[in-house]
Amino acid sequence: MELHNPLIKGTFILTVTGLLTRFMGFFYRIFLSHTFGAVQVGLYQLIFPIYALGYSATCAGIQTILSRSVASRLVQGRKKEARQLLYTGLLITLSVSCCFTIFLQKFAPFLAGSVLGDRRCEPLLVLLSYVFPFSAIHSCITGYCLGLKDTKIPSSSQLLEQTVRIFSVLVICQFLNHTEGSSGIWIAVLGLIFGEIASALYSLKCVRNKPGLHFLIPSSLSLQQMFFDAKELIKLSLPLTGNRILLNILQSIEAVSIPASLLIYGLSTSDALSTYGVLTGMALPCILFPSALTNSASTMLLPAITEAQTQKNVQRIKKMIRSSLCGCIFLGTGCLAGFFLLGPALGRLLFHSSLAGEFIRTLSWMCPFLYANSALISIIHGLGKTGISFLLNTLSLFIRIIGVLYFTAYWGIPGYLHCLLASQIFLFVTGILYISYHLRQMLLSSHYST
Known part of the structure; x- marks a missing residue:
């Protein structure tokens, strides 16, 4: 392909942005761990399953x-009609996200105490609820623009969101330090809100400057056309939304069960939450950092597989x-060696x-499979078998x-880490087996057709 091909150009832009935001986020995690400690970071990580579930239900x-x-x-x-789809999508996602905001505020005590297992998460969930309307605007405009290539x-907007999130948290922390105000991990949740507000307003401003979108709501938009578009979007998105919600529920069960299982193992509440915070807020982001490269390769791979x-x-x-x-296995093997040797340091x-160093060293064995699995799932999606990828991810x-x-x-936590490795190996093996089977079927089909 030529260098000015929209696919290559777009992938390059997303790759650079992804690396920048991940680089910023990596050091942001370090800042959070130094400023608030492992226990507070653990509380912050504990609300992310609810965040992911809300995002999947409202706009993903x-x-x-x-x-x-x-x-x-x-x-x-x-x-x-393409522009009208944007207006309809905005109406649907804003309505659903506002309902989810009200739901989350009303049931925050129940979710914090009975689902997440820690009532200290209640104020964090109430704050988090304000993210979703702005996230809905941002995601709809992102989907529309990607459709335009x-x-x-x-x-x-992704880079702006990350910048505003980090900068706002730094400013608030500095302000509270100078005024001797009370600080806590709620500041990081506030940073999420500010970041989404900035990205939503920026996206609205940019999309209004596009040809044909000088006004947010066109006078020519008919209710009949909007109803037709809404029917199409809802019908097509419901299965995808359902799949993502189910996966997020399973991930939420996994996340909230880790501190509870550590309590059964014999750790105190503080130690369990601290261990969870070190694993999910420090060690895992370090292991996942190089995956920005494989994710970009997967983005290029999906349309190419579909075309072939x-x-x-x-x-x-x-x-x-x-x-x-x-390529993914080569990168993963190099990261395995690097993280294993340098993990403690x-x-x-x-x-x-x-403790973070010990986790990084243990998790390093996962790198070749983890990075290759992103390519395998992208290949399966490119073959049009999204149901198979959902099944394999669920079993994993x-x-x-x-x-x-x-x-x-x-x-204790080593038991979970070994099962985490086993799940990635399972996904790797079953992914390769299915792709091999599907390619054999394609060869047989082409043989019979000729």
Whole structure:
């Protein structure tokens, strides 16, 4: 492909933005751990399953389907209908997100005490509820722009969101330090809100400057057309939303069960939450940092696989799979060696925590499988088998949940870490087996058709 190809150009922009935001987020985590301590970081991490669940329920499915529907309208030359889809998507997601905000505020005590297992999360959940309306605006405009193959607005808004989030937390912390005010991890949640507000307003401003979008609500938008668009978006997004919600529920069960299982193992409440905070807020982000490269490769891989499948070019698919997996495994093996050898030093240097260093070293064995799995899932999506990827991810999560409920309770956090490795190996093996099976079926099909 030529360098000015929109796919390559867009992927490059998203890759650079992803690396920048991940780099900023990595050191932001270090700042949080130094400023608030492992226990407070543990509380902050504890509310993220609710955040992920709310995002999946309110706008994640609509964003993906909006992108596909807009791209379809543009191919057919129906630009006006593509713009109308944006207005309809905004109406749906804003309505749902406002309902979720009210729900979260009303049931914050129950969710904090009975679901998350720590009542100190209640004020954090109430604050978190204000994120979703702004997140809905941001995600809808992102989906619309990706449908237009315009990655500038999504990437710049993502970078702005991360910048405002970090800068606002730094400013508030400095202000409270000078005024001797009461600080806490609630400041980080406030940073989430400020970041989403900034990205939503910026996205609105940018999209209004696009041709045909000078006004947010056009006078020519008919209720009949809006009803038709809403029916299409809801019908297509419901299965995707349902899948993501189920996966997030399983991930939430996993997340909230880790501190509870550590209590059964014999740790105190403070030690359990501190261990959880070190694992999820320090060690895992360190292991996941290089995956920005593999995620970018996966973004390029999906449309290429789809194109080759449409052409029934099995040999080209095999070549892309071989090269992408070799690259991911090579990167993962290098990271395994680096994290294994330098893990303890990284824990002490970056987080001032020897426990974080131990976790990094243990998790290093996961790197080759973790990085390759992102490519495998992208390949399966490119083949149009999203149901298979959902099934494999669900089974992988069940392995992790079993690790939390049983092995962590008896062996402590090492039991969970070994099950985490087992889940990634399972996903890797089953992903390769399914792709091999599907390619054999494609070869047989092309043989019979000729």
